[in-house]
Amino acid sequence: MTLKLGVPSKGRLMEKTFAWFARHGIELSRAGSDREYAGKVDGIEDVSLILLSAGEIPRELAAGRIHLGVTGTDLVHEKLPRWEQQVEEIAPLGFGQADLVIAVPACWVDVETLDDLDAAAAAFRATHGHRLRIATKYHRLVREFLTDSGVADYTLVDSQGATEGTVMNETAEAIADITSTGETLRANHLKILSDGLILQSQATLWRSRVAEYGAAEKAALAEVMRRLG
Amino acid sequence: MPNRSQIQARAAMMRVRFEAAGAQVVDPPLLQSAETLLDLYGEDIRARAYVTSDALRGEQMLRPDFTLPVVQMHMRDGAEPARYTYSGEVFRRQEHDPDRANEYIQVGYEVFDRDDPAGADAEVFSLFALQLRGLPLRAATGDIGILTAAVQGLRTSDQRKAALMRHLWRPRRFRALLDRFAGRKPEPDHRAALLAAADPMACDAPMIGKRRPAEIAARIDALRADRDTPPISDTEMAGLDSLLGVRETMPYALEHLRDIAVDLPQITPALDRLEARIAALQARGVDVGKLDFEASYGRTSMEYYDGFVFGFYAERRPDLPPIATGGRYDALTRRLGNGAEIPAVGGVLRPDLMLEIEEAGQ
Numbered sequence: 001m002t003l004k005l006g007v008p009s010k011g012r013l014m015e016k017t018f019a020w021f022a023r024h025g026i027e028l029s030r031a032g033s034d035r036e037y038a039g040k041v042d043g044i045e046d047v048s049l050i051l052l053s054a055g056e057i058p059r060e061l062a063a064g065r066i067h068l069g070v071t072g073t074d075l076v077h078e079k080l081p082r083w084e085q086q087v088e089e090i091a092p093l094g095f096g097q098a099d100l101v102i103a104v105p106a107c108w109v110d111v112e113t114l115d116d117l118d119a120a121a122a123a124f125r126a127t128h129g130h131r132l133r134i135a136t137k138y139h140r141l142v143r144e145f146l147t148d149s150g151v152a153d154y155t156l157v158d159s160q161g162a163t164e165g166t167v168m169n170e171t172a173e174a175i176a177d178i179t180s181t182g183e184t185l186r187a188n189h190l191k192i193l194s195d196g197l198i199l200q201s202q203a204t205l206w207r208s209r210v211a212e213y214g215a216a217e218k219a220a221l222a223e224v225m226r227r228l229g
Numbered sequence: 230m231p232n233r234s235q236i237q238a239r240a241a242m243m244r245v246r247f248e249a250a251g252a253q254v255v256d257p258p259l260l261q262s263a264e265t266l267l268d269l270y271g272e273d274i275r276a277r278a279y280v281t282s283d284a285l286r287g288e289q290m291l292r293p294d295f296t297l298p299v300v301q302m303h304m305r306d307g308a309e310p311a312r313y314t315y316s317g318e319v320f321r322r323q324e325h326d327p328d329r330a331n332e333y334i335q336v337g338y339e340v341f342d343r344d345d346p347a348g349a350d351a352e353v354f355s356l357f358a359l360q361l362r363g364l365p366l367r368a369a370t371g372d373i374g375i376l377t378a379a380v381q382g383l384r385t386s387d388q389r390k391a392a393l394m395r396h397l398w399r400p401r402r403f404r405a406l407l408d409r410f411a412g413r414k415p416e417p418d419h420r421a422a423l424l425a426a427a428d429p430m431a432c433d434a435p436m437i438g439k440r441r442p443a444e445i446a447a448r449i450d451a452l453r454a455d456r457d458t459p460p461i462s463d464t465e466m467a468g469l470d471s472l473l474g475v476r477e478t479m480p481y482a483l484e485h486l487r488d489i490a491v492d493l494p495q496i497t498p499a500l501d502r503l504e505a506r507i508a509a510l511q512a513r514g515v516d517v518g519k520l521d522f523e524a525s526y527g528r529t530s531m532e533y534y535d536g537f538v539f540g541f542y543a544e545r546r547p548d549l550p551p552i553a554t555g556g557r558y559d560a561l562t563r564r565l566g567n568g569a570e571i572p573a574v575g576g577v578l579r580p581d582l583m584l585e586i587e588e589a590g591q
């Protein structure tokens with residue numbers, strides 16, 4: 001058996017992950033063509049590469065189907081309740097930085113903080129007869145954050161993409177989404193609340209606490225850990 | 230651990246006892262309209278209840294409790310006065326504690342009665358105490374109505390009172406608002422700057438979204454009005470602080486609260502109701518001299534209760550949720566009654582936990 005390492009299958013995240021491991025003497029690459037989701041590992045024994053969608057890696061770690069996995073802090077915290085008990089953080093990879101934030105229209109001059117958002121939500125509900133809608137795909141993290149901050153009279157609406165556009169389209173009044181530079185938010189006339197930072201995320205290497213580790217996997221894991229220093 | 234049929238048998242026995250007390254058996258559906266529940270509890274309910282859906286009826290929730298459907302049923306076609314009992318599963322999502330059940334049986338008793346609220350409070354509490362007799366439990370009681378009366382009678386703007394009432398169930402947020410309204414915490418800088426601006430509405434960004442300029446202007450007016458509202462007085466703040474700290478046996482708590490009413494005279498009618506309740510409990514044989522009363526009790530978990538509240542806790546098992554909880558929810562009948570309303574009080578028991586404690590005690 002081999003130690004299974006899950007890595008995002010696409011784009012810059014995959015390339016940067018390959019480069020990061022290469023710096024530690026572990027050569028990851030795609031087997032065959034660019035379209036094939038099989039991986040190849042050189043420079044270390046008994047480690048196999050599994051290419052997966054970044055969004056599925058938390059689940060695979062929690063199910064113990066992979067031993068190690070690279071994915072964002074945001075996805076692990078959102079998808080795995082009590083994540084500390086299911087996975088262990090091994091190393092932040094230093095890229096893929098993004099903040100999960102609450103943003104509102106920049107023209108809301110009266111709303112700078114969560115306290116303002118709460119007051120605006122109360123008035124909005126009284127005026128429009130429905131609660132203030134916040135578009136997001138991070139339902140659990142956002143709900144826990146808002147509950148903790150004492151914000152009421154809001155409702156979460158699901159948005160799996162182009163979330164910044166929901167306000168202009170009037171399908172939501174505010175959003176909670178990840179941003180790295182804030183460029184997309186600004187382009188869509190949104191601003192971040194001054195205390196609206198929910199989570200700082202980056203690409204991170206995780207170890208599954210529930211996967212089975214036989215002798216070969218244990219040895220391979222020890223070797224990976226030695227290489228990472 | 231008790232098995233399912235033992236729990237069912239115990240639940241049936243308890244329900245029969247409530248029937249003997251005059252209650253009619255009701256059996257509300259498992260699926261409840263998500264809209265009504267969301268309206269009532271807000272987004273937080275999604276963390277506690279299982280949601281499902283179909284294309285015809287939209288979102289439905291597996292019932293997280295019985296109170297809501299029983300109230301709806303009563304408001305639709307109930308006679309007065311009415312007493313109901315039920316037993317059946319409720320479903321609660323658990324995201325943090327895998328040891329807590331996500332499906333369990335509740336047995337409940339609800340009284341809808343206009344004439345004698347103190348008597349109805351005492352009736353529910355004493356019937357619950359009877360069902361739980363012999364178990365090593367501690368009873369806690371409180372009264373949300375006293376805090377509500379204190380807030381509504383504050384000598385400050387309606388706007389501030391409404392903000393406090395809205396967050397009565399979020400103690401941390403309530404405290405932050407109170408401190409600001411009392412001038413103990415400065416107004417945030419960004420707000421002062423906004424109100425000082427020559428044209429606060431001035432903004433480079435285009436107006437987008439469903440919240441219109443008039444609503445933003447109205448909020449700025451409200452902020453201005455709030456800035457010009459004098460702080461809540463030290464006397465009233467001291468009164469509220471002592472009120473929130475009251476934690477004694479019932480008769481002493483009442484005495485202490487009567488002293489506080491010198492500074493907060495608005496709570497006197499609520500204290501008269503507490504006094505009548507104590508008398509009614511005593512008349513039913515409850516040892517009120519040993520019954521705890523906490524003025525802050527029920528503020529974090531019992532969102533629809535607005536008067537008398539109570540809970541029974543396993544003294545030697547702090548890991549267990551309450552074995553029984555209940556209280557008065559007059560306002561809920563108003564919100565669900567389409568103009569109608571009726572004073573109501575009731576509660577639920579957990580036969581599974583009762584059996585677990587009994588087993589452990591043997």
